[in-house]
Amino acid sequence: MSKIWVHAEVVDDKIVNVAFELLSKAHDLAEAMGGGTEVEATLVGSGLEKEAARLAEWGAKTIYLADDPDLRMYSPLTFVPILAELAAKHQPDIYLFGATATGSALGPAVAARLKTGTAAHCVDLRINEEKKLVSLVPSFGGKVIGEILCPGKNPQMASVKPGIFTKKDPIPVPVQIEKLDSSMWKKLDTQGLKPVNVVRRPPQGLPLNEADVVVCGGFGIGTKENWQLVEKLAQYLGGATACTRPAVDEGWSGEYCMVGTSGQSIRPKVYIGFGISGATHHICGMNESGVVINVNRDAEAPIFEVSDVRIVSDVNSILPLLVEAVKPKASW
Amino acid sequence: MHFFEFTEEQKMLRKAIREFVEAEVAPKAAEWDEQDACPVDLMKKMGELGINGIFVPEQYGGAGQGFVARAICLEEISRHSAGLGIAMMTHHMGPYPILLFGTDEQKKKYLPDLCSGKKLGGLAVTEPGGGSDFSGQKTSGEKKDGGWVLNGRKCFITNSHIADVTVLTAKTGVDDKGRNKLSAFIIEKGTKGFEPGRKEHKLGLRGSVTGDVVLTDVKLPEDALLGKEGGGAKIGMEAIGEVGRAGMSAICVGILRGCVEEAVKFANERIVYGKPIAKLQAIQLEVAKIRADYEAARLLTYYAAGLKDAGIPCANEVATAKYFSTETAVASSKRLMDLMGGYGVINEYPVGRFLRDALASIPSGGTSHIMQIIMAANTLSGFQA
Amino acid sequence: MAYNVVVCVKPVPDPKHYDKVTIDPVKKTITRAGIPTLVNPVDKSAIELALQLREYYGGGVAVVSMAPPNADEILREVLAMGADEAYLLSDRAFGGADTLATSYTLYHGIKKIEAAKGYAFDFVLCGSESADGATAQVSSQLGEWLGYPHLWNVYELEKTPGKDEAFSMKTKMENGYMEWAGRTPLVLGVAREIRKPRFISVMGIMKAKSKPLTVWGRGDLPAAEDTYLGLKGSPTQPGEIFSPDLKRSGELFTGTPEEIVGRVVTVLRANGVVVGG
Numbered sequence: 001m002s003k004i005w006v007h008a009e010v011v012d013d014k015i016v017n018v019a020f021e022l023l024s025k026a027h028d029l030a031e032a033m034g035g036g037t038e039v040e041a042t043l044v045g046s047g048l049e050k051e052a053a054r055l056a057e058w059g060a061k062t063i064y065l066a067d068d069p070d071l072r073m074y075s076p077l078t079f080v081p082i083l084a085e086l087a088a089k090h091q092p093d094i095y096l097f098g099a100t101a102t103g104s105a106l107g108p109a110v111a112a113r114l115k116t117g118t119a120a121h122c123v124d125l126r127i128n129e130e131k132k133l134v135s136l137v138p139s140f141g142g143k144v145i146g147e148i149l150c151p152g153k154n155p156q157m158a159s160v161k162p163g164i165f166t167k168k169d170p171i172p173v174p175v176q177i178e179k180l181d182s183s184m185w186k187k188l189d190t191q192g193l194k195p196v197n198v199v200r201r202p203p204q205g206l207p208l209n210e211a212d213v214v215v216c217g218g219f220g221i222g223t224k225e226n227w228q229l230v231e232k233l234a235q236y237l238g239g240a241t242a243c244t245r246p247a248v249d250e251g252w253s254g255e256y257c258m259v260g261t262s263g264q265s266i267r268p269k270v271y272i273g274f275g276i277s278g279a280t281h282h283i284c285g286m287n288e289s290g291v292v293i294n295v296n297r298d299a300e301a302p303i304f305e306v307s308d309v310r311i312v313s314d315v316n317s318i319l320p321l322l323v324e325a326v327k328p329k330a331s332w
Numbered sequence: 333m334h335f336f337e338f339t340e341e342q343k344m345l346r347k348a349i350r351e352f353v354e355a356e357v358a359p360k361a362a363e364w365d366e367q368d369a370c371p372v373d374l375m376k377k378m379g380e381l382g383i384n385g386i387f388v389p390e391q392y393g394g395a396g397q398g399f400v401a402r403a404i405c406l407e408e409i410s411r412h413s414a415g416l417g418i419a420m421m422t423h424h425m426g427p428y429p430i431l432l433f434g435t436d437e438q439k440k441k442y443l444p445d446l447c448s449g450k451k452l453g454g455l456a457v458t459e460p461g462g463g464s465d466f467s468g469q470k471t472s473g474e475k476k477d478g479g480w481v482l483n484g485r486k487c488f489i490t491n492s493h494i495a496d497v498t499v500l501t502a503k504t505g506v507d508d509k510g511r512n513k514l515s516a517f518i519i520e521k522g523t524k525g526f527e528p529g530r531k532e533h534k535l536g537l538r539g540s541v542t543g544d545v546v547l548t549d550v551k552l553p554e555d556a557l558l559g560k561e562g563g564g565a566k567i568g569m570e571a572i573g574e575v576g577r578a579g580m581s582a583i584c585v586g587i588l589r590g591c592v593e594e595a596v597k598f599a600n601e602r603i604v605y606g607k608p609i610a611k612l613q614a615i616q617l618e619v620a621k622i623r624a625d626y627e628a629a630r631l632l633t634y635y636a637a638g639l640k641d642a643g644i645p646c647a648n649e650v651a652t653a654k655y656f657s658t659e660t661a662v663a664s665s666k667r668l669m670d671l672m673g674g675y676g677v678i679n680e681y682p683v684g685r686f687l688r689d690a691l692a693s694i695p696s697g698g699t700s701h702i703m704q705i706i707m708a709a710n711t712l713s714g715f716q717a
Numbered sequence: 718m719a720y721n722v723v724v725c726v727k728p729v730p731d732p733k734h735y736d737k738v739t740i741d742p743v744k745k746t747i748t749r750a751g752i753p754t755l756v757n758p759v760d761k762s763a764i765e766l767a768l769q770l771r772e773y774y775g776g777g778v779a780v781v782s783m784a785p786p787n788a789d790e791i792l793r794e795v796l797a798m799g800a801d802e803a804y805l806l807s808d809r810a811f812g813g814a815d816t817l818a819t820s821y822t823l824y825h826g827i828k829k830i831e832a833a834k835g836y837a838f839d840f841v842l843c844g845s846e847s848a849d850g851a852t853a854q855v856s857s858q859l860g861e862w863l864g865y866p867h868l869w870n871v872y873e874l875e876k877t878p879g880k881d882e883a884f885s886m887k888t889k890m891e892n893g894y895m896e897w898a899g900r901t902p903l904v905l906g907v908a909r910e911i912r913k914p915r916f917i918s919v920m921g922i923m924k925a926k927s928k929p930l931t932v933w934g935r936g937d938l939p940a941a942e943d944t945y946l947g948l949k950g951s952p953t954q955p956g957e958i959f960s961p962d963l964k965r966s967g968e969l970f971t972g973t974p975e976e977i978v979g980r981v982v983t984v985l986r987a988n989g990v991v992v993g994g
Binding site (some may be wrong): 052119197262 | 730731732735736738740749815816817820834848849850851852853854858860861862865867868869870885888889890891892893894895896897898899901903906945947951952953954955956957958959960961962963965967968970971974975977978979980981982984985988989990991992993
């Protein structure tokens with residue numbers, strides 16, 4: 001029987017959202033493959049039995065769990081051999097990873113051990129007539145989308161950035177956890193590299209990829225003061241801030257909220273952009289948004305080609321007014 | 333014949349300088365122009381890249397290249413900032429005469445720091461009486477107590493306030509026909525009585541400092557004399573004639589390239605009646621003229637620089653290149669301005685700066701009239717095809 | 718103690734011009750005519766790190782690239798930046814490689830350099846990703862072929878005092894970072910923050926003329942197996958390519974700023990955003 005695997009990444013002892021997005025997509029793929037293809041998940045960390053059950057809620061039939069205090073933090077010297085050995089044993093047809101900071105390092109390393117192919121940062125996945133995985137991969141900053149196939153090897157692997165797929169409703173199955181024996185990792189030599197600590201900076205408001213409203217600032221906002229207005233607007237609307245590469249380079253914002261092929265992919269219900277020119281690599285990270293509103297004084301800015309609302313105006317004449325207009329009213 | 337092409341190293345040099353200029357110069361050029369601020373720290377940093385000592389032999393800490401390489405550097409810099417271009421080109425007029433006329437001690441003392449960027453150079457010749465009346469200068473140098481005492485005022489001196497090492501000419505006597513005898517001196521910043529004076533507020537080439545230097549009983553040791561006593565006219569003329577003018581020529585080639593590139597960008601992006609103005613023949617004709625100006629100025633400039641590198645006298649060719657490059661830079665930046673319509677006079681576009689820089693390049697190193705006189709003299713005294 | 722470092726570099730089309738990339742509608746190939754080639758930008762940060770390690774501790778900096786023969790020009794630039802020697806792995810047999818085959822070829826190139834030198838490299842550095850393909854997979858896969866610990870998106874590297882081979886590192890994470898303690902040999906995919914690359918100097922260009930640039934073909938890597946090389950050794954295969962159609966037909970909001978803001982607020986409310994609440 002065919003199997004699609006999803007590796008569920010853990011951050012701060014919780015499974016991250018992208019795992020559920022991938023599980024939802026995996027079910028679509030399983031249906032397209034037919035023949036009772038099953039969706040399963042891999043999970044590595046410490047004290048995760050309860051968390052593992054959540055994967056069953058999203059339809060992971062079997063959950064392969066490597067649970068050990070030694071595995072609390074990611075290391076290529078433990079995670080790679082565990083997952084590669086597991087995949088070699090169970091022979092999944094497809095194996096999906098989140099293209100997170102960890103997943104982007106882990107996925108290709110597992111593929112190298114298995115001598116199989118993997119497609120990076122996919123923007124879509126589908127099954128073709130030969131029941132093979134077709135991964136759609138952007139290149140040249142998103143200007144070109146190419147199909148990647150892995151016809152002769154299994155598992156066919158792919159990584160997908162958070163926010164590309166939608167986390168759909170749960171489709172619960174009975175919880176079935178296969179706990180892996182610690183001999184699998186106790187034998188490993190981990191002297192060459194040890195994870196010491198994971199440091200999280202307090203997130204600024206909502207995580208970008210979970211916000212319903214995203215306010216994005218580009219080079220055209222012009223000043224740090226305007227960036228602060230962007231932040232205020234996001235705060236008033238109960239959303240998150242995003243930015244483009246030039247806003248990071250100018251020191252107004254940080255890479256943590258950069259959107260685009262080299263940053264995050266977002267799909268909020270509402271996207272409001274200020275001073276965004278609309279380079280392809282940014283558009284690729286935001287075009288799945290619901291309603292797209294943009295303010296730019298250049299009527300020819302490419303961003304307007306992907307906007308539902310076009311406002312040709314100086315940022316300074318719209319942004320302060322809008323902030324004032326959406327300011328929460330005092331409750332007394 | 334050999335057709336004109338850069339060597340592999342020169343191509344690599346151009347790419348390297350371009351990368352530097354695009355990263356460090358282009359983003360700030362408008363600001364330097366607007367605030368008339370000279371990026372002294374950046375000029376010093378350019379020493380690490382080899383630009384400051386580009387034509388100085390390696391034994392004195394230079395890059396061991398020639399004047400073609402220098403022109404490449406100045407074109408690339410001036411593509412984005414002609415103000416920085418003239419500051420750097422004037423710096424070169426410090427080490428150049430020291431290299432050519434200095435004693436071994438003087439070369440060892442001054443050249444390594446002038447090449448590395450630790451110190452910046454300058455040349456002070458022009459006086460309130462006029463730059464072209466070269467031998468009429470009034471700054472005096474008297475021999476006293478085994479040294480020299482200098483008095484006078486120089487004006488329109490680029491790098492006046494930032495040069496650490498200035499080569500300066502002064503009248504040190506008269507010959508038997510009653511003509512002034514000039515001598516050249518090396519003066520270090522901070523020498524007592526040697527002070528920068530007023531700073532000019534220029535139309536163009538802003539971001540370079542131009543002003544007076546004032547000499548009040550400046551006492552110099554005997555070994556501050558550069559070259560022979562009475563050899564100052566030759567030293568000054570050579571520095572200005574083959575290095576200063578060649579530099580201005582290369583700077584204007586940079587401005588012209590800016591005109592070409594900005595014209596291409598604007599003509600393709602500006603949509604009128606539903607299509608880019610690049611599709612209009614009236615616009616195409618202007619773009620062609622700008623391109624022709626650039627190509628011709630470039631050939632003249634690099635040809636003169638090539639002669640200089642080959643050790644062939646080239647005062648006439650440099651004058652021709654300087655005349656042509658500066659005048660066409662004015663004409664083509666005006667053309668670009670016309671092509672851009674209303675946008676041409678908006679300061680967010682660099683074309684206004686191009687025009688002002690080109691205009692300010694005409695008097696620098698000798699006006700177009702002086703260049704024409706040199707070219708005419710050379711032509712009338714024995715033109716050979 | 719001195720460290721020997723090898724840096725993997727890739728020539729890429731200048732990312733500033735990616736808007737000019739088009740797809741030939743007939744041949745279904747990518748057209749990148751007129752776009753200049755340069756050293757992949759973040760690879761320069763890796764080279765800078767290597768040069769600073771050499772300047773501080775001594776050792777050597779070698780550069781290796783798997784690319785077409787004309788990549789020698791790009792490698793000259795890297796030598797002009799300050800690397801000691803460059804190796805170009807170039808052969809039709811290497812062509813069409815995906816990241817697995819690329820990292821395999823680089824692995825054999827590195828092993829061959831090590832054999833010629835008589836020592837093993839302490840650091841194998843890569844840029845975190847290439848500007849064109851941006852798979853970010855090569856450093857991890859190269860680490861696996863070499864059998865060395867590997868990290869991706871490293872933005873800090875510091876020597877642990879008192880121990881020659883011990884280093885601490887930081888890798889970028891979502892909303893934070895991860896700290897690591899490792900010992901050489903290490904394979905690091907570095908982020909651009911790790912070092913700002915220096916500019917090429919005229920003196921560097923002149924020195925680069927006499928630095929060794931070695932070109933190796935298939936025959937020079939006898940230990941490599943055909944099953945893992947080039948197009949045939951690549952488990953992934955490209956399919957169709959196309960330009961994404963992202964167009965939306967936008968409505969232009971005109972009027973006074975107050976009127977425009979009023980209409981925006983209406984759009985926000987219509988899409989379920991709580992405004993002024």
